[in-house]
Amino acid sequence: MGIDIRKAVPLDAASACRLLRRSIEQGCEADYRGHPGVLDAWLGNKTPENVATWFASSTNFAIVAERDGELLGLALLTQAGKLSLCYVQPEAVRSGVGSAMLAAVEQQARAWEIRKLHLHSPAGAAPFFERHGYTNAGLDKACYGLECNLLWKALDVVVGEPAGQESARKRFCNCSQ
Incomplete structure (x- = not known):
């Protein structure tokens, strides 16, 4: 029984919103505990209406992960190269769902030539991305007030060529390295 990754659609918004909220409330409790107001701010924009808008935007790439019809995860990439969402149901953590979604998001980023x-990742999830x-570029404050790790990854993209193809072109300095 594998994990199915597919493009998210606005009709997924209600179940995706429940997943987001549950993942944050339960899976990230160690990150927000002791920080009054952070949880409310973090969840503040996690409404079915907002999620549907995010999924419908042509500048976002949103995916969901399912197994046997059950929603296990969701991820959202913006055309600016920001991985805005990457959440997994608490009971599905460490089952390959996050890795499968991350691979799909990175593939799309390459297709967009990002x-x-x-x-931004809470401390509890940063090791997954690492x-x-x-x-890990260190701590930065997320928009909802929690100190998070700012993480980044360079992708092997050759602009103007299909993702995955090797380029015979040399670097600007004409060196071979």
Whole structure:
């Protein structure tokens, strides 16, 4: 029984919103505990209406992960190279869902010719991204007030060529390295 990754559609918004809220409330409790108001601010824009808008935007790439019809995760990439959402149901953490979504998002970023992805991650999730090649640039304050890790990853993209094809062109300095 594999994980199915597909493009998110506005009709997924209600169940995706429930997943987001549950993942944050339960999976990130250690990150926001002791920070009054952070949880409310973090959840403040997580409404079915907002999620539907995010999914419908042509400048976003939103995906969901399912197994046997059950929604297990969702991720959202912007054309600016920001991984805005990457959440997994608490009981599905460490089952390959996050890794599968991250691979799909990175593939889309390459197709959009994005050279670097970035994201804010609570401390509890930062090691996941680091294991997938993301560099931790240190602490930064997220828009909802929590100090998060700012992570980034350079992607192997050759502008103007299909993703995955090797380029025979040399670098600007004509060196081979």
